[in-house]
Amino acid sequence: QPNxxxxxxxxxxxxxxxxxIENCVVGIDDIESSQLLKVYPNPATDxxxxxxxxxxxSNKVYINSITGESIAVVDVPLGxxxxxxxxxxxxxxxxxxxxxxxxxxxxxxx
Numbered sequence: 728q729p730n731x732x733x734x735x736x737x738x739x740x741x742x743x744x745x746x747x748i749e750n751c752v753v754g755i756d757d758i759e760s761s762q763l764l765k766v767y768p769n770p771a772t773d774x775x776x777x778x779x780x781x782x783x784x785s786n787k788v789y790i791n792s793i794t795g796e797s798i799a800v801v802d803v804p805l806g807x808x809x810x811x812x813x814x815x816x817x818x819x820x821x822x823x824x825x826x827x828x829x830x831x832x833x834x835x836x837x
Contacts, residue, residue, distance in 0.1 A: 766824055770834040773815040777801075777824055777831075779808055786826050788812070793821040793832075 763780035777788055788810060790799040798817065803810055803826070812824075817835045824831050 764824070764826060764829040764831050766831045766833045770836040771814055772836060773813070775812045775814050775824075775833060777810050777812060777826075779803060779810070779826060780829070781808060789825045791823045791825070793823065798822065 763778075765778040767776050767778075769775075779786070779788075786803045788801040788803060789797070790801065790812065792798055799812065801810055801812055814835055819835055819837060821832060821834050824833060
């Protein structure tokens with residue numbers, strides 16, 4: 728139909744293992760308040776801030792595409808409670824940030 732809106736993309740809800748979850752409502756702010764890992768702004772363009780649970784050990788934040796491809800590994804300095812990730816070179820899409828057993832979804836837009 729000539730006046731129909733154009734579909735510009737789809738969002739796919741996945742669990743922490745990257746498996747599709749059927750029949751769900753997808754939203755950017757579907758984070759449980761009990762989780763300590765936070766990402767913002769979401770959606771992001773050229774930078775992403777990741778707030779971390781307090782820890783006495785250094786860690787790494789693993790960034791993966793929604794398909795599971797490793798995009799970046801960010802070193803977290805000892806005692807840091809947040810890190811900034813340069814996302815300027817990330818393709819538009821849905822990504823997962825993971826540290827220890829916590830995972831957060833974020834979206835990169837133009």
